[in-house]
Amino acid sequence: MYAALAHLQTGSIQVTVGQSVKKGGVIGKVDHSGNSFGPHLHFQLMDSSDIATAKGLPCAFEKYEIIQDGEWQDVVNGIPTDKDRIRFSP
Known part of the structure; x- marks a missing residue:
C-alpha cells in the first residue's frame, strides 16, 4: 500500500521515505498548485508507487x-x- 500527498509547498516536507508518522504530526505544508482555487491537499491510498497507473484504495x-x-x-x-x-x- 502506498500513499500520495500532492500539492505540498516546495521545501516544506518534514519526513523521509519509510519514516513512521503519528496522528497530529506535521508532514508538510499545503500549497496552491495545479488548476485550483486555493491551497489544498490531494491525498490517496493506492496499490503501487506510480500515481499515474495505480488503483486507488478506500481510506x-x-x-x-x-x-x-x-x-x-x-x-x-x-x-x-x-x-x-x-x-x-x-
Whole structure:
C-alpha cells in the first residue's frame, strides 16, 4: 500500500521515505498548485508507487466534513468517495 500527498509547498516536507508518522504530526505544508482555487491537499491510498497507473484504495477517516447541497456536514468514521469534497474537522 502506498500513499500520495500532492500539492505540498516546495521545501516544506518534514519526513523521509519509510519514516513512521503519528496522528497530529506535521508532514508538510499545503500549497496552491495545479488548476485550483486555493491551497489544498490531494491525498490517496493506492496499490503501487506510480500515481499515474495505480488503483486507488478506500481510506477511512475518523472525523471530517463533507460538502452536501452547499453546506458542510460532519462525518464520523466514514469513507469518502472519489467525487467527495472533504475537509478536516477539528
